[in-house]
Amino acid sequence: MTRGDSTGAGQHSGRDTGRGTEKGAGQGTGQGASGEAPLAEIAAALRRERTRAELSLTEVARRAGIAKSTLSQLEAGTGNPSLETLWALCVALDIPIGRLLAPARPSVHVVRAGEGAAIASSQADYQATLLTACPPGARRDVFRITAEPGHQRDSDPHMPGVVEHVILSTGRALVGTTEATVELHPGDYVTYPADVPHVFQALEPGTQAVFVSEHT
């Protein structure tokens, strides 16, 4: 790995040349585009999923058709698996690849009005901000929401993997998970996992928002 640069053993992948760029990491909920190889996370996830399935390392290796030594090293955080290896493991564990690579990310991510990577336009009086890109295969339904203050609308957790997005149009509202609620002002954007309890509470009369629900 990392032929030219950095340490040989280098966990840290070195090739973060692009690191410099780091444009606000648009991405919204993305996996945080952290620059280092997710070796440790892979290792942890691998072991986690394996124990969850109550399988032995040997058994998983056998099912995946890879050497157990390889799997052992992987779970130890050593090594840098190839795509085929990863794929085989995911099939063996019957999990989507993303489960290994996209660690649970229960954070609420806000893009304030005026924040976010603005996409340059040839016409200066037009601005577009990418709030979140869409993972392929995902389903996204778009709602318009009108809410009045007073009660607080609690939602029970939806199916795992559901993510919700809210862009406040007018008024004010408290939005987010019950543990991490944010006050939104017009133009603000927030996204949060919806497979945990979450809330939408209008703070002003005539509060309106655009609501996007994303089912994986």
Next chain:
Amino acid sequence: MTRGDSTGAGQHSGRDTGRGTEKGAGQGTGQGASGEAPLAEIAAALRRERTRAELSLTEVARRAGIAKSTLSQLEAGTGNPSLETLWALCVALDIPIGRLLAPARPSVHVVRAGEGAAIASSQADYQATLLTACPPGARRDVFRITAEPGHQRDSDPHMPGVVEHVILSTGRALVGTTEATVELHPGDYVTYPADVPHVFQALEPGTQAVFVSEHT
């Protein structure tokens, strides 16, 4: 993998498996096929995302800190990238890693698309209106838009099948195809095909809208 031993799967020597490319199959079931080699898909996704970002192969390779030869081979469908390589590419392209590895998931989930426009809420002071349901497999990117009146923003046709949605938050705007333009007021929603010339023209200062781009 697909070494000598193995049980069942993966006879092909792996690498050229994908030659077929473009298996329409995938989609719904995700990786259910347990078939090998998301190679072709990686290759396609890689090139797709790269062109989407309007970057050259050389540039992406440079940002990722990998040899352009490697990237070239990857986009050609040859090779079996390591995790570090994949990760570096994802960082360089500023996309979540799952975007490359696609297939969503296994769970059979019911699609209740297009059911009922207005969704009743248990709390009367909360209203949600379903503007549009999402066709499975579609990709939707969500933008926030700020526009000032004056010029008219014309857009050239995008790729076939692209559909755009606009929900106006504040102000007024003319939106739609060049042949059928509509004036939007706050709360209004419009959708139109974007594979023909279309337009977004703010009519009031500080016009804001939520913009959803849908690639099939």
Next chain:
DNA sequence: CGACGGCGTTCGTCAAGGCGAACAGTGGAC
């Protein structure tokens, strides 16, 4: 007790992934 079968780890070996250099095409500047 020793033998067996399970586990996960470590050790050489070999092929394959990744690298850099050299390669062919393209478009613009002069």
Next chain:
DNA sequence: GTCCACTGTTCGCCTTGACGAACGCCGTCG
């Protein structure tokens, strides 16, 4: 026209991932 900067591709070389075998470690059976 040549030169230059750039694209993406194809070639040897070499590091490194993946392999199988051997290892040490428990339980359990004979």
